[in-house]
Amino acid sequence: MTIRRAVPNLVVEDAEAAKSFFADFLGFEPAMDEPGFKMFRSPSNPTAQITIADLKVEGQDRGIKDAHVSVEVEDATALYERAQRDGLEIVYPLTDEPWGIRRFFVRAPGGHVINVAEHVEAH
Template sequence: MQLESAYPVIVTESIGACRDFYVRHFGFDVVFESSWFIYLAAKANPVLAIAFMSPDHPSSPPGPEKFNGQGMFFTLQVSDATAEFQKLRQSGAPIAYELRDEPWGQRRFGLVDPSGTWVDVVQQIEPAAGFWDPYVRSA
């Protein structure tokens, strides 16, 4: 299989609010928009994308079930989480998890988009010494 792109499609009644959230706070471009489907892509790399679909869409599958906000999150990996955190805070973005360095090796913060999806903004950093030792399986 030769993949050209991969992206989640989140079924939500808030497709317009989701569009505005990702365009305003993360600089995504609207690539396609209809009354029931919106496809967004990152300006710097259009293969990085997310889409939103209204529960009353005419396509199938999936069914019309709305995403309930549990069991998944959308990670946006950046080169400088501190700078992105400061930009988003200044823009009025609703920060739900303050910037911090995690012992497993991520500097990160989080937001919740209008569909209820957790957006995890991460920068890879060195993990705390020995953190992964109990979790890494030897071959």
């Protein structure tokens, strides 16, 4: 199984202040900038990314408030089937999201929720 990247997900109360911190202070560049949801990437290493979700913007957190880390994989369906076979706790079922992500959430040992995702064509 190929893992393409792992991205920490942070929940914030002020997305604009967080944007200023990550972009202006740390030097990340915006990769996605929507009301309440932002993704940043390193200009020198584009797979080094971080996402933030503003809880004050209803519906824009895209479930990130529930997942501590996003892991982009080659085949989310295969891992979903394996998680089921292994008896892991599925927190969010395998879903093709309208923005072009197939994903599910699984609880890792220790209780952390992991968003396992792959890019697919948007509906």
